Amino acid sequence: MEKFSSFDEIKKSLENREADCRAIVTHYLENITTKAHLNAFVEVYKQSALEQADLVDEKITKGKAGKLAGMVIGIKDVLCYAGHEANASSNILKGFQSQFTTTAVQRLIDEDAIIIGRLNCDEFGMGSSNENSAHGKVLNAMDETRVPGGSSGGSAVAVQANLCTVSLGTDTGGSVRQPAAFTGVIGMKPTYSRVSRWGLIAYASTFDTIGIFSKTVRDNALVMEIMAGHDEFDSTSSRKPVLHYSELLHFEKKAKVAYLKETLESPALQQEIKENTLAVLEKLQSEGHEVTEVQFPLLKYLLPTYYILTTAEASSNLSRFDGVKYGYRSPNAHNLESMYKLTRSEGFGEEVKRRIMLGTFVLSASYYDAYFTKAQQVRRLIKDFTENLLNEFDYIIMPTTPSTAFKFGEHSGDPVAMYLEDLFTVQASVSGVPAISIPNGKDKSGMPIGLQVISNSFKEAELYAFSNYLTELTS
Numbered sequence: 001m002e003k004f005s006s007f008d009e010i011k012k013s014l015e016n017r018e019a020d021c022r023a024i025v026t027h028y029l030e031n032i033t034t035k036a037h038l039n040a041f042v043e044v045y046k047q048s049a050l051e052q053a054d055l056v057d058e059k060i061t062k063g064k065a066g067k068l069a070g071m072v073i074g075i076k077d078v079l080c081y082a083g084h085e086a087n088a089s090s091n092i093l094k095g096f097q098s099q100f101t102t103t104a105v106q107r108l109i110d111e112d113a114i115i116i117g118r119l120n121c122d123e124f125g126m127g128s129s130n131e132n133s134a135h136g137k138v139l140n141a142m143d144e145t146r147v148p149g150g151s152s153g154g155s156a157v158a159v160q161a162n163l164c165t166v167s168l169g170t171d172t173g174g175s176v177r178q179p180a181a182f183t184g185v186i187g188m189k190p191t192y193s194r195v196s197r198w199g200l201i202a203y204a205s206t207f208d209t210i211g212i213f214s215k216t217v218r219d220n221a222l223v224m225e226i227m228a229g230h231d232e233f234d235s236t237s238s239r240k241p242v243l244h245y246s247e248l249l250h251f252e253k254k255a256k257v258a259y260l261k262e263t264l265e266s267p268a269l270q271q272e273i274k275e276n277t278l279a280v281l282e283k284l285q286s287e288g289h290e291v292t293e294v295q296f297p298l299l300k301y302l303l304p305t306y307y308i309l310t311t312a313e314a315s316s317n318l319s320r321f322d323g324v325k326y327g328y329r330s331p332n333a334h335n336l337e338s339m340y341k342l343t344r345s346e347g348f349g350e351e352v353k354r355r356i357m358l359g360t361f362v363l364s365a366s367y368y369d370a371y372f373t374k375a376q377q378v379r380r381l382i383k384d385f386t387e388n389l390l391n392e393f394d395y396i397i398m399p400t401t402p403s404t405a406f407k408f409g410e411h412s413g414d415p416v417a418m419y420l421e422d423l424f425t426v427q428a429s430v431s432g433v434p435a436i437s438i439p440n441g442k443d444k445s446g447m448p449i450g451l452q453v454i455s456n457s458f459k460e461a462e463l464y465a466f467s468n469y470l471t472e473l474t475s
Contacts, residue, residue: 003031003162006216010070010165014060021053021060021070021114028072028116032163035141040157042077042135043085044117052114059112066111067226071219074158074167077118077135078125079105079210080199088201089133090123092347093327102199103234104168104210104227111226116164120154123349124318125170125203127151128178128421131412132351140183142447146405149179149421152213156183159213166223167213172203173306174400174425176211177437181400181450184439186467188212188220191457192432193238195224196231204313205236207306207429217438217468221245224460243461251469255289257281258393260296263424268402272443277399280440280451283473294389296427298382303419305382306426308362308375314352315359321347354415379430386431390456395466398424400437400450428454436467440474 004010004024013019019027032044049072059065075081078088080098087093101109109115122132130138130153138153140146141161148157152169156179159167169176171189180187189211197208210227214220228242259281264274285291323329323343330342348356362371389396402423411418428435433454440451453470455463 004165007071007165007219007222008216014070021056022050024070025049025053025072025114025116028162028164031161032117035161035163038139038141038144038157038161039120039136040138040154040161040163041074041117042089042120042154045084045115049114049116056112056114067222068108068111068113071113071166072116072164073108073113074117074119074155074164075105075115076121076152076155076167076169078121078170078201079118079168080201081105081115081118084118086118086201087134088124089121089135090348090352091134091328092321092343093201094134096327100199102210103196103231105199107226108223119152119158119167121169122151122153122175123352124201124314125151125172125175125208126314126351126355128174128418129406129408129411130154130179131408132349134349137408140405142184143405143445146407146447147182149182149405151175152211153179155213156180156185156187159183159185159215165214166219169211169213170200170203171209171211171429172207172310173429174422176213177400177425177435177450177452178421180213180437181448182405184448186214186217186220186439187437188224189428189435190224190228190460191238191434193236194228194434194458194460196229196234196237198231198233202317204310205317206313207310217464217471218246218249221249221464224464228460238458240458245461245464248461249465249468251465255284255395255466256393257284257289257291257395257397258294258389259291259397260299261293262296262299263398266402266423268420268423269399270403270443273399273402273404273449276441276449277397277451280470280474281397287473292393296385298378298385301378302382302426302430303423305375305378306422306430307358307419308371309379311355311359312363312372313359315356315363318348318352318356323347351415382427383431386427386433386454387456390433390454394455394462396454398452398454400424400452404443404445404447404449424452433457434460434463436463438467438471
């Protein structure tokens, strides 16, 4: 069977009776087996996926199939799926089985999507390289000596290597967009609250979003329109109406586009990424769009603000993992206090422990106002500046990442260098606005370059349409 590059191709194959859902799932299962060394999947739901496929085939025969019949989806190992294990790629949740299904995942299943397995990631979503997983590192299919990005590295590689049609990841500070850029696929982070977080194992609750990896903008938009919307189980989910994003991809108007001077002048920016980004901006200008350079004086405060607030929230969220009710419990404990200490010391990885300690520090009585309160105030300044900019312009364009995929171990000994990989993605996360990464050529080593587009809150329809236009413009 030929590999599928889009869901439209799958639908066409089903309509022409060239394949059925069981054959399509079998095709992906064979790919997963062939490319098992990439370590994208931590568990493959072979039996349940084939059973789902048979049920969907039956629905197709009766003319009762949902919008996603034939779409095969992998889910990041932080999304709960009833009756299946979920451990956030951490030893502390080893063996934990979900009692319920994440709302976003359930909505896809209700439209007859087939869930094929759970995907490797940095532990609790903390990392930019997928080197922080209890399941081992994920390899970039384009160059197996390089990282796939993180934290949703397995999700990115699963789409990159044709192991599923679409995958779900989570984006707290760039964990969908950065690996999408590193692997040459499309990665979308929606507006905060657009998609319910119920069933997502939390890292930082005011930042976490469930995002989508795909090979086409249309597939991404279709999945988003089904996942999005209010959920009674998540009080932070928005009640704003959800549009049919996949039917609104036609883009004709002349856009007002801003690019941030400081991002293109950053000393951390790889030359080829700068050149390719400028080439897109010049192409837009030649097509009659208004392209304006703007200054963003708060750029240097983005990472400190993001890491102070997310580590604080992680410290609070991860306090529940203590060995009492579920997950790992240290066999070396001799009393209650030692059980807490040893369980958390042995169960969590180094990066997670680093962030918990940082978060506990900034929340401590002596430093709360100096760090946490101040970071909240700066977050408001960043959010206001970004939203004001997006009230004046339709879109902000910038590189997704300062560099292309780096080699394994290159930043392992320097956490600050690793954190700098999030330099361009955290603005949208701090501000809560939607952002997408689309492929934008390759560097001299043949590694993909990502272009990031940001729009105002709940403007996913416009963002998808413009991104679709850009993919055609740059191809």
